[in-house]
Amino acid sequence: MTYRQVPDAAIRAVGLTKHFGTKLALDGVDLEAAAGTVLGVLGPNGAGKTTTVRILSTLLRADRGRAWVAGHNVAADPDGVRRRLGLSGQYAAVDEKLTGRENLYLVARLYGMRRAAARRRAAELLEFFRLLEAADRPSGTFSGGMRRRLDLAGALVAKPPVVILDEPTTGLDPRGRADTWTSIRELVAAGTTVLLTTQYLEEADQLADHIVVIDRGRVIAQGTAPQLKARVGGERLALTVPHVRDRERALGVLAGLGPHRPDFDPRTGRCTVATDDGARALEYALGLLRLAEVPVADVSLAPPTLDDVFLALTGHTRPEPPPGAGAPTPGGRHRENS
Ligand SMILES: Nc1ncnc2c1ncn2[C@@H]1O[C@H](COP(=O)(O)OP(=O)(O)O)[C@@H](O)[C@H]1O
Ligand SMILES: [Mg+2]
Structure with a gap:
């Protein structure tokens, strides 16, 4: 370096x-x-x-x-x-x-x-x-x-x-x-x-x-x-799929948007994917999900956060400090894709 x-x-x-x-x-x-x-x-x-x-x-x-x-x-x-x-x-x-x-x-x-x-x-x-x-x-x-x-x-x-x-x-x-x-x-x-x-x-x-x-x-x-942030490129398209049964389908739709693998948080049902043409990807994804009768909530399009940068650079997210604690535990959440 x-x-x-x-x-x-x-x-x-x-x-x-x-x-x-x-x-x-x-x-x-x-x-x-x-x-x-x-x-x-x-x-x-x-x-x-x-x-x-x-x-x-x-x-x-x-x-x-x-x-x-x-x-x-x-x-x-x-x-x-x-x-x-x-x-x-x-x-x-x-x-x-x-x-x-x-x-x-x-x-x-x-x-x-x-x-x-x-x-x-x-x-x-x-x-x-x-x-x-x-x-x-x-x-x-x-x-x-x-x-x-x-x-x-x-x-x-x-x-x-x-x-x-x-x-x-x-x-x-x-x-x-x-x-x-x-x-x-x-x-x-x-x-x-x-x-x-x-x-x-x-x-x-x-x-x-x-x-x-x-x-x-x-x-x-x-x-x-x-x-x-520029090194990670693109915007983040995020949406929440409230029903567990719909999640595979929603992730399939997001995976079809481009070369990036979607990320999924099982605790919240939040699906996220990086996209180079946010507005078009959003329209396309919502259209397909509507056709498939998959309800979605909390749709957003946002520039990458430094969290996204860290994930893209290291292949793992930063460990989350426990609430109120001065010394976070080692290790931390690992996402399946990187
Ligand atoms: N005095 C020490 N003896 C042995 N290992 C240490 C000592 N200080 C730090 N380490 C190890 O070196 C690495 C870097 O630690 P540290 O600089 O404290 O990281 P950070 O401040 O970023 O959490 C860790 O793996 C830690 O366990
Ligand atoms: Mg330290």
Whole structure:
């Protein structure tokens, strides 16, 4: 996989390789984030996201390959990297007994700030992350989204020009996710370079200027969200067949629309197929199904989502995180066709 050779890359990794025992976790990962942009590292559980993050943030050494953050080599100058990098790990690292304000004050003091400066910085960050109201409650009483934002605030205490966020919204409810997205957008508007990892395709689509898709320790695709979508081509024709007895027939009709195999979700009865001429395919399919007296519901025609891109690139869908859980289980749904 070639990388883009961005001249002012704030983060650059070339050929990162890492084994854990015999397990090959990273197999030559290349990536770049231009200064002031958001790089989304998108991949399912176990893809190698956290391993990449740990190498970039000097917490782990690569077996092979090189990486730079803000121009500093992670292996040769780890202190230089740490001075310019804010890290928010996959699991929010806040002390639940301390208040939000105390957590940030503590981090600021650890960075060597004097008391007054540490108090000021904590207050600034609480305001920036809309945590002022709850600032003096123990952070153990915070919602998941608030805790995540507090952790993010902790990563920003020293005003780093580069920030790495490892799965910033995994396990958050939609409200917590939306709030975290807003904070990340504000961070970027203020000029910070962000690398964020995610399992959520729509999150990369929403936030990232450039996306690398990783699977099993390799970069399998990269580009902007529209570029990735274009690689899969065509629109998605989807319809729901309410009666089980009709499903074979409906799938047969969709299979006749073109070279793509239809996909079928047995839980919902939803049939989906990629088509190059959506409107005509829709008309044709509905005509045939009407003749066959097959009732259909929820008919739609939509551009491919990043989920479709992932399926097309890897032959498997991303694993679904269990609701509310921070750590999704490995494996995941596999579709029969690819
Ligand atoms: N400390 C470790 N020891 C052994 N295996 C590890 C360790 N850290 C990660 N791995 C393995 O490396 C692979 C990549 O893991 P990770 O980078 O955590 O993936 P992700 O963050 O994308 O879910 C996985 O197969 C994982 O089990
Ligand atoms: Mg991880």
